[in-house]
Amino acid sequence: MRILLILLMGVLFLLGCENLYSKFYDENIKNENISCVKINEKDRILRLRLIRIFQEEKINVKESCPYTVEVKSKFLSQCSSPYARSVGADFDGFLRFDLKKGGKILYRCQIDWKGEFDDGKIRDLVKKMKEDLKRKKALR
Numbered sequence: 354m355r356i357l358l359i360l361l362m363g364v365l366f367l368l369g370c371e372n373l374y375s376k377f378y379d380e381n382i383k384n385e386n387i388s389c390v391k392i393n394e395k396d397r398i399l400r401l402r403l404i405r406i407f408q409e410e411k412i413n414v415k416e417s418c419p420y421t422v423e424v425k426s427k428f429l430s431q432c433s434s435p436y437a438r439s440v441g442a443d444f445d446g447f448l449r450f451d452l453k454k455g456g457k458i459l460y461r462c463q464i465d466w467k468g469e470f471d472d473g474k475i476r477d478l479v480k481k482m483k484e485d486l487k488r489k490k491a492l493r
Contacts, residue, residue, distance in 0.1 A: 372444075373481050375462040382452070382459040383487055389418035390452070399426065406475045410483065423451040428470065446470055448478055460485065 377383070390407065392414055394400040403424060407414050428446040448470075449463040462485065464478045 372465045373462065373477065374465075375460070375481060375485050377460055377485075379457070379459045387420050387486065389413040389415050389420065391416055391418040391421045392424065393421050394424040394426075396426070399424070402472060403475060406472060406479055410476070410479045412479070412483070419454055421453045423453060425449040425451070448474060450478060450482060452482070 390412060392400055392403050392407065394403055403422075404414050407422075426446065426448045444465040445467050447463055447465045449461065451458050452460040460482070462478055462482050464474055464481070466474055
């Protein structure tokens with residue numbers, strides 16, 4: 354019984370290390386057929402990782418697409434505030450996707466994490482976006 358309790362607490366602790374959030378700004382996006390996305394990320398290395406993972410998840414990435422995924426990321430290691438560095442934070446970074454069309458935000462999803470950043474975090478966020486947008490017709 355004690356081992357089961359310890360195991361359960363360990364699983365709950367590990368699940369608490371990543372938080373996924375999402376918000377719809379336009380509910381009609383759920384009914385649209387999104388056949389592609391354009392990735393807007395300034396960091397070249399992160400952009401290449403994003404494109405690879407979107408494609409692995411069977412999402413067509415092309416520059417001429419009307420839907421844009423604007424990426425915002427922050428890593429605690431990039432933080433320049435001495436106060437934030439000395440006090441620490443509840444998370445080590447976040448990655449956010451804003452899905453836009455014609456400059457208008459339609460949907461947002463974000464992952465916060467504690468620990469190392471890896472491709473699994475990107476993949477989790479892409480899967481969350483696909484799930485929220487009901488991938489029946491969307492994001493082929």
